[in-house]
Amino acid sequence: MACLAILPRRTRSISRYLALAFLYVGLSAILTLMPRMAWAVPSFAIQTGQPCAACHVGALGPQLKPTGRDFKLYGYVASDNKPHFPPLAGLIETSFTHTNSAQPGATPQGFGANDNAALDQVSLFYAGRIFPMLGAFAEVTYDGVNNRISWDKTDIRHSREAKLFGEDMVYGLTLNNSPTVQDLWNSTPAWGFPYSASPIAPRPTASTLIDGKLAMSVVGLGAYTIWNGLLFLELDGYRGFGSDVRNALGMVPGVGADTLDGFAPYWRVALQHEFGDHYVEIGTYGIRAGIYPGGNRTAGHANRITDTAIDANYQWLGDTDNFVSAHATYIRESLALDASRVLASSNPSDTLRTFRADLSYSLDNTYTPTIQYFQTRGSNDAAYWGIANGSPNSEGWIAEIMYVPWGKADSPIHGVNGRISLQYVAYTKFDGSSQGASGHNTLFLNFRALMAFDR
Amino acid sequence: MAVLRRVMLAAGLTGIIVPCVAATELDVVQARQKFDLTSLSVHLGDTVHFLNHDDVNHNIMTVDSDLEATDHGLQKPGETLNVTFDQAGTFQVRCSIHPTMKMTITVR
Numbered sequence: 001m002a003c004l005a006i007l008p009r010r011t012r013s014i015s016r017y018l019a020l021a022f023l024y025v026g027l028s029a030i031l032t033l034m035p036r037m038a039w040a041v042p043s044f045a046i047q048t049g050q051p052c053a054a055c056h057v058g059a060l061g062p063q064l065k066p067t068g069r070d071f072k073l074y075g076y077v078a079s080d081n082k083p084h085f086p087p088l089a090g091l092i093e094t095s096f097t098h099t100n101s102a103q104p105g106a107t108p109q110g111f112g113a114n115d116n117a118a119l120d121q122v123s124l125f126y127a128g129r130i131f132p133m134l135g136a137f138a139e140v141t142y143d144g145v146n147n148r149i150s151w152d153k154t155d156i157r158h159s160r161e162a163k164l165f166g167e168d169m170v171y172g173l174t175l176n177n178s179p180t181v182q183d184l185w186n187s188t189p190a191w192g193f194p195y196s197a198s199p200i201a202p203r204p205t206a207s208t209l210i211d212g213k214l215a216m217s218v219v220g221l222g223a224y225t226i227w228n229g230l231l232f233l234e235l236d237g238y239r240g241f242g243s244d245v246r247n248a249l250g251m252v253p254g255v256g257a258d259t260l261d262g263f264a265p266y267w268r269v270a271l272q273h274e275f276g277d278h279y280v281e282i283g284t285y286g287i288r289a290g291i292y293p294g295g296n297r298t299a300g301h302a303n304r305i306t307d308t309a310i311d312a313n314y315q316w317l318g319d320t321d322n323f324v325s326a327h328a329t330y331i332r333e334s335l336a337l338d339a340s341r342v343l344a345s346s347n348p349s350d351t352l353r354t355f356r357a358d359l360s361y362s363l364d365n366t367y368t369p370t371i372q373y374f375q376t377r378g379s380n381d382a383a384y385w386g387i388a389n390g391s392p393n394s395e396g397w398i399a400e401i402m403y404v405p406w407g408k409a410d411s412p413i414h415g416v417n418g419r420i421s422l423q424y425v426a427y428t429k430f431d432g433s434s435q436g437a438s439g440h441n442t443l444f445l446n447f448r449a450l451m452a453f454d455r
Numbered sequence: 456m457a458v459l460r461r462v463m464l465a466a467g468l469t470g471i472i473v474p475c476v477a478a479t480e481l482d483v484v485q486a487r488q489k490f491d492l493t494s495l496s497v498h499l500g501d502t503v504h505f506l507n508h509d510d511v512n513h514n515i516m517t518v519d520s521d522l523e524a525t526d527h528g529l530q531k532p533g534e535t536l537n538v539t540f541d542q543a544g545t546f547q548v549r550c551s552i553h554p555t556m557k558m559t560i561t562v563r
Contacts, residue, residue, distance in 0.1 A: 048552050049529060054511045067488055067511075067553060074554040080514050081526050081551050168557075229555065317487070320510055409510055409532070 043087035043452035044071065045407075047128045049080035052407030052417055057315075057323050057360065058368035059407035060419050060450070062191045065315070065323070066279060069184040073170055073226060075157035076128055076135030087128025089452035093120040097198040101439030106202045108145050116200045119144035120446075123152060127452075134158045145199040150250030151216060153190065155182045167228035174222045178215040179238060179266045179287050182222065187311035187327035188285060190215070193358040193372050194398055194423060201442040205431050206376055206385050206392030208333040208354055210266075210287050210307040217241060217251055218260060224268075232283070234268035243295070261290030261302035270311075277318035284310050293340050301338035308332050321364050328357035337384060344383045352378035352392060368402040380432075391432025398425050418449040478539075483548075483558070484508055490548070490558040497540055497562055505536040514551040517560075520544055526551070 045052055048071070053059040055068030064072070071078050095118055102113035111118070123141040130136055139152035159172030180188040189211045197203070207213060222236025240260030241249070251257070270283030286309055290302035309331040316324035333352040340346040358372035375395045382390035400423040407417040423444040430437040478500040484491040486508040497503065507513050507530050515527040515536055530536045540546070540562040550556035 049512050049514075050552060051511070070553065070555045078552050078554050080512065080529055081516075082529075 043089040043125065043127045043454070044076070046084055046452050046454045047079050047087055049082070051409045051411065051414075052404075053320075053365040053409070056407070057325055058362040058402055058419075059365040059404045060402075060417055060448075062195055063186050063193075063325065063360070064184065064191075066274075066317070072137075072157070072184055073159065073172075075133060075159035075172055076137060077131075077133060077159075079129060084128075085454045087126060087452065089125040089127055089450060091121070091123040091125070091448065091450050093122075093196070093446065093448045094118065095120050095196075095198065095200075095447070096445040097200045098443040099201050099439070100441040101436075103202055103440075107200050111145075111200055118200060120196075120199050125452075130156075133160060143199075146252065148250050148252060150252075151177065153178060153181045153216070157182070164227055169225060169227045171223070171225035174224060174234075174236070175219070176222070176236075177217075177219055178212075179210050179218070179220065179236070180285065181215075182224075182234075182236075183268065183285070184232070185270065185281055185283070185311065185313050185327070186325075187281075187283075187313050187329045188309075189329075192327065192329070192356065193360075193370060194400065194425075196421065196423075196444075196446050196448065198423075198425075198442055198444040201425070201444070202440055204376060204392075204394035204427075205387050206352060206378060206394070208307050208331045208352055209289060209291070209305050210285075210309065210331060210333075211354060213258070214238065214240075214260075214264075214287075214289075216249070217246065217257065218264070220264075220266065222266065230271060230273060232268065232270040232272065234266075236266040238264040238266060238287070238289070256294050259292045259295040261292055264289035272313075274317065277316055279313070279315040279317055281313040282311070284308070291339075293343060296339070296343055299339040299342035301342070303339045304336040306334045308334075323362040323365075324360070325362075326357070326359045328355075330355045333378075335384075340384050346384035347379060347381045350379040350381050350384060352376065358398075365408050366404055368404070370398075370400045370402070372398040374398065387431045389432045393429055393432045394427065395429040396425060396427040396437075398423060400424075416449075416451065418447070421446045421448075478502060480504060482506060485513055485550075485556070488550075488553045488556055490556060492558055494559045494561070497560060499543055499562055500539065500541055501562075502537055502539045503560065505530065505538065507532055507534050507536070512552060513556070516549045516551050518547045518549065 057063040097116050099114055104113040121141050121143055123139050126136055126138045136156040138154040141152040142149045155176040157172055157174050159170055162169045174182040176182045178190055180190040186192055218238040218240050220236045220238035222234055224234035226232045243255045264287055266287045268285040270281055272281040286307050288306045290304055292302050309329055311329040314326040331354045335350040337346045341348050354376045356374045358370055360368055360370035362368040378392040380390040385392045400421055402419055402421040404419045406413050425442040427437040427440050430440045480502045482504045484506050505515055510532045513530045516524050518524045527536055543562050546560045548558045548560055
């Protein structure tokens with residue numbers, strides 16, 4: 001891990017990127033040759049004695065199979081009952097980004113207008129059991145693009161079992177820092193496709209509140225239950241942080257960020273069932289929040305934002321090595337802009353609608369091609385969205401192929417996993433404009449290595 | 456003579472009864488991270504063979520009515536775990552790795 005300290009924080013040329021890639025491969029090779037210090041992937045696999053493929057589509061997270069959802073539902077505590085080192089794990093991710101047109105001034109500080117290589121992130125996880133009925137997925141990340149350390153996705157869970165109307169019931173509590181990070185399904189935003197995206201290429205400006213805008217800037221406590229393996233219910237309440245806490249947690253911007261007004265309720269209802277080899281889930285989720293734009297309370301009111309979403313999942317379970325899965329979600333956001341219309345002369349109210357659907361086929365738990373269609377549409381409001389033409393509309397496709405060499409029961413190397421993915425994002429509309437949208441088309445080559453330290 | 460007849464009768468009855476309660480062996484298949492039975496009734500001394508037809512490990516635990524758990528250890532794909540029930544009662548059988556895998560065995 002100390003080798004990371006000598007990596008250049010930002011590199012621009014392809015040749016330097018290739019050097020970074022070779023360093024990554026070399027590091028992985030060294031790690032595999034350290035039998036006394038068995039680096040494994042991830043700590044969940046060590047705790048359960050299961051290969052990554054037992055829980056994850058494509059033999060690497062975050063896309064979950066039913067077993068993975070159960071593991072999360074029960075609070076990350078399932079175990080092979082052997083003694084293990086504390087469930088610590090690490091992640092290294094590097095990438096190369098090419099956009100169809102150069103993006104002068106639109107890439108992060110220190111990067112060129114195009115063809116950028118980056119050390120995307122280095123993360124440390126505590127992922128696994130804390131006590132017999134308490135477990136956690138908690139992450140601290142060094143962001144190599146913005147050169148900062150911050151807390152990342154966190155979900156601490158406690159679960160128990162009971163009987164209701166003669167059927168099994170699991171219930172529990174979740175303490176988390178991002179709405180939907182605690183969700184069991186990959187149709188919701190926190191763990192939805194794409195599972196990695198370029199940290200450098202410009203992305204559409206407008207997104208709904210639940211689609212990552214509150215990620216890591218809130219803390220929420222929720223209660224959940226699933227009855228008879230069929231009906232899932234969850235209710236959470238979120239609160240925001242003051243600027244001092246935001247600074248301490250490494251969040252950017254610590255000052256001048258949107259802040260929550262009081263308490264934001266989040267709800268989730270889902271129905272799931274297996275019809276032979278076919279798994280189906282349908283559900284709804286949403287959040288209602290008051291937001292002070294830029295933390296500015298001088299208008300005397302907060303914007304009132306309500307996101308209501310529906311989602312669906314399908315998985316074909318007929319073959320443990322080959323797996324078909326599909327996810328879809330539609331989010332409708334209603335915005336009552338009592339603060340922004342005073343502070344920025346925005347419309348008094350807006351709407352924003354997002355739809356995404358993806359389909360993937362995991363071949364031999366090794367090669368996983370995925371295709372996704374995405375669309376965002378909403379009211380014209382240049383002052384609120386900060387888009388010159390006023391339209392938040394964007395639309396396009398993402399195609400990705402992911403290669404995961406290990407993480408299977410018959411893998412020659414146990415305890416190490418990683419992936420190489422090649423992704424292409426094609427825009428037919430970008431920030432309200434079809435003209436020039438394809439200039440934002442992005443080719444994204446991504447390397448990721450995951451390791452857990454076990455004795 | 457009466458005592459001898461009683462002893463012979465008892466021995467004869469035992470000879471009849473013993474085959475009825477002789478330990479039997481039963482199979483429970485684990486596939487797709489489920490047991491193929493949700494409940495099973497066995498006699499004292501019977502042995503249940505848990506057959507792992509999955510391609511992942513299982514770890515069978517039996518939990519008695521006092522919630523005392525017995526760990527029967529890791530069971531690799533293709534392996535069979537044999538558990539002899541030599542105490543009467545109702546036992547919940549679970550896999551510690553796959554928490555939704557559960558069944559009940561009643562021992563009489």
